[in-house]
Amino acid sequence: MQQLPAQWHNYINGRWHTGQSGNLSVENPADLSKVADISLAGPADVEAAVTAARDCHNSGVLPAMRPVERGRLVRKMGDYLLANCSEIARVLTLETGKPLAESAGEIQGAARYFEYYANQAETVDGRSIPLGNDYIDYTVYEPFGVTAHIVPWNFPVEMIARSVAPALVTGNTCVIKTPELTPLACTYIAKAAEFAGLPEGAVNILCGYGHEAGAALSNHPDIDQIVFTGSVQTGTLIAEAAARNLVPCVLELGGKSAAIVCEDADLDTVVESVRWGIFYNAGQVCSALSRIIVHRDIHDELLQRLTQLAESIRIGSHDETPDMGTLVSMDQQRRVGEFCQQAIQAGAIATTGGTAPDRPGAFFLPTVFSQVTADMAIATEEVFGPVLTVQAFADDAEAIQLANGTEYSLAGGVFSNDLQRVMRLSQQLKAGQVYINEWYAGGVETPFGGTGKSGYGREKGREGLLNYVHSKNVAIRLK
Ligand code: NAD
Numbered sequence: 311m312q313q314l315p316a317q318w319h320n321y322i323n324g325r326w327h328t329g330q331s332g333n334l335s336v337e338n339p340a341d342l343s344k345v346a347d348i349s350l351a352g353p354a355d356v357e358a359a360v361t362a363a364r365d366c367h368n369s370g371v372l373p374a375m376r377p378v379e380r381g382r383l384v385r386k387m388g389d390y391l392l393a394n395c396s397e398i399a400r401v402l403t404l405e406t407g408k409p410l411a412e413s414a415g416e417i418q419g420a421a422r423y424f425e426y427y428a429n430q431a432e433t434v435d436g437r438s439i440p441l442g443n444d445y446i447d448y449t450v451y452e453p454f455g456v457t458a459h460i461v462p463w464n465f466p467v468e469m470i471a472r473s474v475a476p477a478l479v480t481g482n483t484c485v486i487k488t489p490e491l492t493p494l495a496c497t498y499i500a501k502a503a504e505f506a507g508l509p510e511g512a513v514n515i516l517c518g519y520g521h522e523a524g525a526a527l528s529n530h531p532d533i534d535q536i537v538f539t540g541s542v543q544t545g546t547l548i549a550e551a552a553a554r555n556l557v558p559c560v561l562e563l564g565g566k567s568a569a570i571v572c573e574d575a576d577l578d579t580v581v582e583s584v585r586w587g588i589f590y591n592a593g594q595v596c597s598a599l600s601r602i603i604v605h606r607d608i609h610d611e612l613l614q615r616l617t618q619l620a621e622s623i624r625i626g627s628h629d630e631t632p633d634m635g636t637l638v639s640m641d642q643q644r645r646v647g648e649f650c651q652q653a654i655q656a657g658a659i660a661t662t663g664g665t666a667p668d669r670p671g672a673f674f675l676p677t678v679f680s681q682v683t684a685d686m687a688i689a690t691e692e693v694f695g696p697v698l699t700v701q702a703f704a705d706d707a708e709a710i711q712l713a714n715g716t717e718y719s720l721a722g723g724v725f726s727n728d729l730q731r732v733m734r735l736s737q738q739l740k741a742g743q744v745y746i747n748e749w750y751a752g753g754v755e756t757p758f759g760g761t762g763k764s765g766y767g768r769e770k771g772r773e774g775l776l777n778y779v780h781s782k783n784v785a786i787r788l789k
Contacts, residue, residue: 314401318348318493320355320517321500323362324510330354334517336494339407339636339672340627348493351518356485356526359514363456363483364532366511373453373481381431384479386506387499388424391417391467394498402467402495403628407636407672410628412591413495419754420471424502426754427475430775434480439783446786451779453481454558455534458527460520460548462540463489463638464594464694466496472769473537473560473777474499478512480778485533486515487524491638493517520544531555535778538562539596542763560767560777562759564692565720568601568713569749570703570735572726573608579747580612580725581619584698587749589623589634589676593696594642597721597758599749600693603712606702613680613700617661620676620698625667636672637695643672646695653679653688658699690716706735714740720760723749742768 317333319326329349336345351359366372372380391398399413406413436449457477461469466489474484488496496515503513516523524544528536528551536559538548545561552559569587571580580602587599604612626632637643643666650664663677674695682689682699689699703709713722722741724732736744742760745751752758759768768774 314346314404316346318346318497320349320351321497321513321515322355322359323514324504327355327358329516329518331518331522334490334493336405336492337639338404339639341671342640345404346494348517351516351523353522353526355516355518356523356530359485359516360456360527360530360532362511362514363485366483366509367453367455369509371509372478372483372512375481377431377434377479380479380481381428383506383508384424384431384475385428387475387502387508388421388428388471390502390505391421391424391498394501395421398467398495398498401498402492403635405492405494406463406638407627408591409632409635412635416465416468419465420468422754423468423471423475427479427775430476430772431479434775434779436781441785444788446788447783449781449783451480452782453779455482456532457482457484457778458530458533458536459484459486460524460528460536460538460540461486461489461496463492464591464596466492467499469539470496470499472774474513476775477778478508480775482535482778483512484514485527486513487527488515488517490517490519525551528552529554533557535559537769537777545765558777560759560769561765562596562767562769563763563765564694564718565596565598565760565764566600566690566692566716566718567597567721567723567741568603569599569723569725569745570709570713571602571604571608571612572724572728572731573605574727575608575725576727576747577608577612577615581615583723583725583749584616585619585623588698589620589696592634592637592674594638594694597743597750599723600698601689601713602698602700603703603709604700605709606704609700609702613661613678616698616700617678620662620678623676625673625675627671634676634696637674638672640672642694643674646674646693646697649688649691649693649695650677650697653682653686656686656688658682658686658688663696684712684715692718706731710735710738714738717763718760719762720764721745
């Protein structure tokens with residue numbers, strides 16, 4: 311297999327750049343070996359990238375194109391990702407510890423965003439508003455201009471695609487701040503932009519620390535719109551920066567999502583959903599199914615089956631073709647371990663897992679907790695690891711109280727074949743998206759986001775497209 315380059319770079323104004331803040335070493339969480347160095351961007355690099363994006367926007371090339379032409383460029387970016395999927399997936403696996411199949415799935419998912427929003431490019435049309443015979447009035451949608459995209463490490467390439475594709479098809483330019491733990495595969499987005507023939511400065515990619523490059527970007531007075539995906543703590547800083555500059559921002563933050571499992575639910579379906587819901591990407595998913603709230607009549611049976619499921623999941627590094635890879639870093643392993651220790655001290659019982667396995671690397675055992683009460687941190691705070699809690703309910707009112715009992719409201723779910731009950735429960739769930747009888751049901755086409763500590767604004771679907779435009783009304787007085 312081809313050797314990876316030892317040194318990777320930032321991408322500004324159509325060229326690869328050495329950053330002005332030295333280098334960052336990227337580590338493989340499976341064996342803690344060094345994968346490569348990447349140039350670290352500092353405030354001066356942010357300045358250069360924002361200037362390049364502004365100049366590109368001011369050139370008027372992208373806004374002047376027919377939307378179908380912008381759509382074709384964006385579609386080509388997805389084509390590039392698919393054509394190079396195995397190479398990019400390998401890089402992504404080395405820096406994240408994901409199984410290769412999951413990395414390939416992420417690259418295909420990223421390509422799907424480029425496909426979907428390329429198709430949507432021609433649908434952003436205005437309307438004509440009747441004002442009587444003496445006026446003609448119409449609206450048009452215009453791009454904001456320079457958009458900032460700050461992404462986390464859990465699905466770095468897919469998160470970039472999710473916001474950059476709609477930003478570009480609507481005629482904006484982009485400055486992307488990649489996560490410091492997993493910046494390498496993200497650089498292929500720049501290669502995709504080059505392959506597609508986007509104008510220089512339309513896509514700029516910087517790897518830098520959050521408190522330096524991230525802060526410089528989100529506070530920059532020449533940014534017109536910000537999309538942030540990450541933690542609540544950083545999201546609050548981004549919202550403050552956006553408020554100071556009076557620019558719109560979209561915040562996709564964390565979650566502590568619950569599925570209500572009714573006594574008539576098909577338990578095979580529930581187990582399969584839990585497999586993906588909490589063990590995919592080692593549970594490092596904002597909309598992970600981290601809590602099961604099950605009717606007390608089937609609590610013991612389901613708990614036993616979920617414990618068996620967790621014990622059947624083989625963890626390993628990518629050459630062991632595992633079911634589940636590592637967490638992203640040793641820090642993340644420590645954090646997940648501390649949550650589990652705290653839960654055990656508070657009286658919860660780990661029916662399986664609860665610790666890191668006895669092997670080097672950032673692995674964590676698939677974990678199931680029972681005897682969890684609503685006041686425990688393990689029931690209310692985001693762990694961001696392969697840790698599931700199981701709680702029992704007696705009636706639907708209690709199920710809703712437990713499900714809605716956190717400050718997050720990203721996703722929620724119901725497993726039942728009783729349509730009336732499903733509809734009632736879905737009406738009462740506090741969540742941006744509700745999954746019925748399949749966790750993660752939906753797709754690129756369906757809007758995604760939350761309220762409360764899960765953030766605000768929506769990505770994906772039509773809603774995601776409209777984040778990047780503002781309407782202009784033109785009223786014409788006729789003689
Ligand atoms: P994080 O907030 O620490 O970092 C996210 C990004 O913000 C990184 O690129 C980081 O460098 C940058 N950043 C950090 N400090 C900054 C600052 N002061 N100013 C500007 N940028 C800064 O989050 P993380 O640990 O990388 O990711 C995990 C979190 O992301 C979890 O809470 C998870 O739920 C959330 N997440 C949410 C979604 C969603 O769609 N809702 C998706 C994925 C992850």
